[in-house]
Amino acid sequence: AQSVTQLGSHVSVSEGALVLLRCNYSSSVPPYLFWYVQYPNQGLQLLLKYTSAATLVKGINGFEAEFKKSETSFHLTKPSAHMSDAAEYFCAVSGGNTPLVFGKGTRLSVIA
Amino acid sequence: DAGVIQSPRHEVTEMGQEVTLRCKLISGHNSLFWYRQTMMRGLELLIYFNNNVPIDDSGMPEDRFSAKMPNASFSTLKIQPSEPRDSAVYFCASSPNWAGGAQETQYFGPGTRLLVL
Numbered sequence A: 001a002q003s004v005t006q007l008g009s010h011v012s013v014s015e016g017a018l019v020l021l022r023c024n025y026s027s028s029v030p031p032y033l034f035w036y037v038q039y040p041n042q043g044l045q046l047l048l049k050y051t052s053a054a055t056l057v058k059g060i061n062g063f064e065a066e067f068k069k070s071e072t073s074f075h076l077t078k079p080s081a082h083m084s085d086a087a088e089y090f091c092a093v094s095g096g097n098t099p100l101v102f103g104k105g106t107r108l109s110v111i112a
Numbered sequence B: 001d002a003g004v005i006q007s008p009r010h011e012v013t014e015m016g017q018e019v020t021l022r023c024k025l026i027s028g029h030n031s032l033f034w035y036r037q038t039m040m041r042g043l044e045l046l047i048y049f050n051n052n053v054p055i056d057d058s059g060m061p062e063d064r065f066s067a068k069m070p071n072a073s074f075s076t077l078k079i080q081p082s083e084p085r086d087s088a089v090y091f092c093a094s095s096p097n098w099a100g101g102a103q104e105t106q107y108f109g110p111g112t113r114l115l116v117l
Helices: none
Strands: A003-007 A010-014 A019-026 A032-038 A044-050 A056-058 A064-068 A073-078 A087-095 A098-102 A106-111 B005-007 B010-013 B019-024 B031-038 B042-050 B053-056 B065-071 B074-079 B088-095 B112-116
Touching: A003 A087, A003 A098, A010 A019, A019 A032, A019 A087, A019 A106, A032 A064, A032 A073, A044 A056, A044 A064, A044 A073, A073 A087, A098 B042, B005 B088, B010 B019, B019 B088, B019 B112, B031 B074, B042 B065, B074 B088
Parallel strands: A010 A106, B010 B112
Antiparallel strands: A003 A019, A019 A073, A032 A044, A032 A087, A056 A064, A064 A073, A087 A098, A087 A106, B005 B019, B019 B074, B031 B042, B031 B088, B042 B053, B065 B074, B088 B112
16 A cells, blocks of 8 residues: 655745655555646646656756655755745655555745 | 646536536547545545556445546546535546556646535
């Protein structure tokens, strides 16, 4: 069985500050890990994904995430927050024959 | 290239009525997923298909829900009869060939916001 835990349902940062959204996973098989972003009234859009190549994954809009097997983590970061980053962020895990299992999501607010 | 298309975008209906949600996959994609999103339960996978064949429908809440793929590019999710607790945003997503590997990206449609009164 696979699961994802996103720590913090709501994160608030100042514009220009570091963004850190936390994700821990559980998987009985080698996992594939994803971060999706959802803007208001829209569907989910892929930010980045880990597929067992490089452990540091770079995505769109300046986001990146690092796969740490020893910590079962896949935290999402961005050095400098922009107002347009305000959205809901979802971490997801898949592996073997199991399709995506999503976390509960973290709402990111950016304060001017 | 057009993304995943869902219709209608908004649906308001009364309890007991039949509701049909529609989804058009991205051209060339073979896998189709239906999700439901609510504040309480988050994003839940209802059912998914590969090459028009339902692979896992264990997420379908009950017999009132049914999903079909009449052809390779189109799917419907039907609720009959609808109930207020079915109110949610329903997303479909397509993938090039999910059976080819769990690392395949899913591409989401904009969703259908359903309100059952």
